[in-house]
Amino acid sequence: MSTDLQKLLTWLSPAFPVGAFAWSAGLETAIVQRKVTDRGTTQEWIAGTLHHGGLRTDAILLTHAQTVHADAARLQELADLCLALTPARERHAETVLTGNAFVLASAAWPVEAPPTLPKPCPYPVAIGALAGAHGIDRHDTLIAFLTTTVHSQVSVAVRLVPIGQSDGLAIMAALEPEILALADLCVNATLDDIGGVAYGADIAQMQHETLPTRIFRS
Numbered sequence: 001m002s003t004d005l006q007k008l009l010t011w012l013s014p015a016f017p018v019g020a021f022a023w024s025a026g027l028e029t030a031i032v033q034r035k036v037t038d039r040g041t042t043q044e045w046i047a048g049t050l051h052h053g054g055l056r057t058d059a060i061l062l063t064h065a066q067t068v069h070a071d072a073a074r075l076q077e078l079a080d081l082c083l084a085l086t087p088a089r090e091r092h093a094e095t096v097l098t099g100n101a102f103v104l105a106s107a108a109w110p111v112e113a114p115p116t117l118p119k120p121c122p123y124p125v126a127i128g129a130l131a132g133a134h135g136i137d138r139h140d141t142l143i144a145f146l147t148t149t150v151h152s153q154v155s156v157a158v159r160l161v162p163i164g165q166s167d168g169l170a171i172m173a174a175l176e177p178e179i180l181a182l183a184d185l186c187v188n189a190t191l192d193d194i195g196g197v198a199y200g201a202d203i204a205q206m207q208h209e210t211l212p213t214r215i216f217r218s
Helices: 002-009 027-032 039-052 054-066 072-084 089-108 123-133 138-162 165-186 199-210
Strands: none
Touching: 002 123, 002 138, 027 039, 027 138, 027 165, 027 199, 039 054, 039 138, 039 165, 039 199, 054 165, 072 089, 072 123, 072 199, 089 199, 123 138, 123 165, 138 165, 138 199
């Protein structure tokens, strides 16, 4: 439905007041350490988190939250699992602060039976629960969430590597099929399918707080 698309475009827009632009999810560390230096290494880093790291985990948790949006106990379990799987302090702060901000901002779109959300509410759980309450398609929600998050990572690289806008757009285009494939996988994934091996990204998130100069918060 067109109205569902409007909601997703608004909720996941950089203009939506959740502060997502302030976080790099460890990418700033990788750039400072010269692990990400150009278009190729930027694309490899983002693709790694997409297929093997926290982004894949968040996508699975999001679609499960969307499925059980009316069950407060299940949402709490998903929130607990999400936070337990968050390896770094700054990453923990990111998902909690953006999630709580999303809950507050999304109150402008009331539903007859609003979900009883956990406190704190991790970002993917908040998005999934609200999308479920509004009856939005799970696959569409996943594509919107993954696309927006990838674009946010590309924006970090454009500013810090730096790579040009043309390279950034080329990365976005190249990763579109991979985003679609991951959405296809995650929409039917079980919680047992969660499992990340993106140790480089996890360690980069842990090391970020020790950087002498930081532009982003994670």
